[in-house]
Amino acid sequence: MTQPVAPRAIRHTRRYAMMDSLMSREPLPHSVLLPGLPMTRRTLLVAGGIAAATGSGVYLDTRENTSDPRPDSPPAAVASSPVAGAILATPPPVPATPAVEKVDPGGVLAEASVADLRSFLDSGAFTIAELVSACLVRIEELDPGEGGLHAVIELNPDAGEIAARLDEELANKEIRGPLHGIPVMLKDIVATADEMRTTAGSLALAKNDVARDATIVTRLRDAGAVILGKTNLTEWSNFMGAAGQSGFSARGGLTVNPYHLNHSASGSSSGSAVAVAAGYVPLAIGSETNGSILSPATTCGVVGLKPTVGLVSRAGIIPISFSQDSPGPMARSVTDAAIMLSAIAGFDEEDPSATVAEDSSPAAALSSAEREALDGFDYAAGLDPDALRGARIGVCRSLFWFGPAVDARTEEAIAVMQDAGAEIIDEVYLAYEDPSPYVVLLTEFAYGLTEFLETYMPDGPVTSIDEIVDFNYANEDALLGRDQSGLTDALDAGAIEDPYYLEVRELRHTSIRENGIDAIMDELELDALIAPTGGLAESFSGGGGGGSSAEPPSVAGYPSITIPIGLIDGLPAGLHFFGRAFSEQTLLNLAYALEQALPEREPPTFIPADEPLPEG
Structure with a gap:
């Protein structure tokens, strides 16, 4: 059974009611006999x-x-x-500084927004060090052991020292940016030149040192974020072999869904989605080749944003495909996703879109001025709660295949958009050709992983795809009886100069970009396309769920965002917005306006694996 979606009245959210009670002060009565004098x-x-x-x-x-x-x-x-x-x-007396009421960060962490945490930190209600400590306590309570979520693959041993340094800067009014002191977690494919490893969940890379930070990490550090740790994932971002299980890696074990522990968190950015949903951190970085942000975001009830390929640098991120890979924010609200995107977006001369894929990247059509305008752009500042009014939204019926309950919930969300003033253009069908996708992915995986190992792990004990394959065969704990055909096939992959690879890549892009998404949006004058994001979370006991509608924008390299649209029998459902290259602000606006019109996101229930899901 589904719960009907009804527009919510304008009101304080629970977290702002909490903020009001903690932070507000009744004004003192102003009653004086003479101006500027206390009444003594x-x-x-x-x-x-x-x-x-x-x-x-x-x-x-x-x-x-x-x-x-x-x-x-x-x-x-x-x-x-x-x-x-x-x-x-007599000059008026200097008013006494009111005592700051201290707040336990552990009591607000699970559902606090970036703005909430920013307010607490700036007011002195708690310190960055205290916030980081609260994050670690929550992780220790919910993540390890039997019955744990297993979202975290490694914690940053330097987090306390980083927090203390940021606290000192905050006390001196030296604010690095909007993420100053905000804890963030990274999918374990993002290189960090610190005490943490970067392994894609593989034991083969567990002893490799990292030579330098990924560009995205540099941007996060510059914005003041505390890199709290790395999150688990489907090993090798689900490119290890044909039999990979979503959310499982040899290094991190199996990440489970925080709404019901006998259900999948999906993947491959499983741990990032769970870390945000479960309230370990307000923000995490995921990465998507085809659904790896959108799918876990929807099954875990959070917002997932996959930017246009090249808008956020891939330099220093263990790759699959430079044509499709894109790192992006995972958050509990559209606003927080926009804040994080503002911190990490910007073109990078080391990104493949500026090197090996310069001619085929969506960025190839941008002028230098357009690129500069997107670097440092504030996506959160432009969010408009009335953005649905007059917007033309195409309902992509060719992507409705996730079952009657998900379809029904999607129709309810569409009705909310209509009530908010959107013009719904129904029965949009997106047709495109995608011949030999494995040729493109395999060729780019072999090239990209070799480049990554040579650049970021030149001195490790395992420095090539050959050595990764050999390590897995030699270590039972690494392979665990699983298939590694993605890695072995990469040994025989063609070069990126191969004419057949180039022909297939060009055909895919022309079909899904110019003749697909661009053509249908131009013809119908659409602002965005929508579809159900995916099926409900799959049960480990078998049956139900799975899949995503991410493929068209993923193959095109175009942006996507998913937002929660409620629970169906205790499991989250999501709605997927996608559109033209570099239309992030439009998609964020539309998603934000719908988010504001829907009931509040329902937080995880952490139902034990041996208990049934609720109905309705």
Whole structure:
């Protein structure tokens, strides 16, 4: 059974009601006899003496009773009196700084937004170090052991030191950016030149040192984020072989769904989705080749944003495909996803879109001025709750294949958009050719992984695809009886100069870009396309769920965003917006407007694996 979606009335959310109770102060009554003077016994005596000597009454500068006959300002006799003049000339006292009410960060962390945390930190309600400590406590409570979520693959041993340094900067008003002191987690394919490893979940890379940070990490550090740790994933981002299980890696084990622990978190950015949904951190980085942000985001009830390929640098990220890979934010709200995108977006001369894929990247059509305008752009500042009014939304019926319950919930969300003023263009069918996709992915995987190992892990014990394959065969704990055909096939992959690879890549892009998404949006004058994001989370006991509608924008390299649209029998469902290259602001606006019109996101219930799901 599904719960109907009804537009919510304008009201404080629970978190803002909490903020009000913790942070608000009733104003002190303003009741003084003379301006600028506290009401003390001496003031009363002096003022009374002046009144008796001059025959005038004492006045009030602020009165609730507007019919009070006393004058608004002191009579001339009072103003000219030496005693009164001295009193009136006394400068107002410097108000005492009100004591800051301390707040336990552990009590607000699970559902707090970036703005909430920013307010607490800036006011001194708690420190960055205290916030980081609260994150670690929550992770320890929910993640490890039997019955744990297993979202975290490694914690940053330097997190406490980083937090202390950022606290010192905050005390000195040295704010790096909007993420100053905000804890963030990274999918374990993002290189960090610190004590943490970067392994794609593989034991083969567990002893390799990393030579330098990924570009995205540099941007996050520059924005003030605390890199708290790495998240688990489907090993090798689900390109290890044909029999990979979503959310499982040899290094991290199996990540499970926080809504019901006998269900999949999907993948491959499983741990990032769960870390955000479960309230370990407000933000995490995922990465998508085909559904790896959108699918776990929808099954875990969070927002997932996959940017246009090349808008966020892939330099320093273990790759699959430079034609399709894109790292992006995972958050509990559209606003927080936009804040994170603003921090990480920007063109990078080391990104494949500026090197090996320069001619085929969506960025190839941009001028230098357009690229510069997108670097440092503030996506959160432009969010518009009324963005659906007048927007033309195409319903991509060719991507409705996730079952009646998901379809019904999607129709309810469409009705909410109509009520908000959107013009719904129904029955849109997106047709495209995608011949030999494995040729493109395999060729680019072999090239990209070799480049990554040579650049970021030149001195490790395992420095080539050959050595990864050999390590897995030699170590039972690494392979665990699984297929590694993605890795072995890469040993025989063709070169990126191969004519057949280039022909297939060009055909795919022309079909899905110019003749597909661009053509249908131009013809129907659409602002965005929508579809159900995917099926409900799959049960480990078998049956149900799975899949995503991510393929068209993924193959095109175009942007996508998914937002939660409620629970179906206790499991989250999502709605997918996608559109033209570099239309992130439009998609964020539309998703934000729908988010504001829907009921609040329902947080995870952490139902044990041996208990049934609720109905409805």
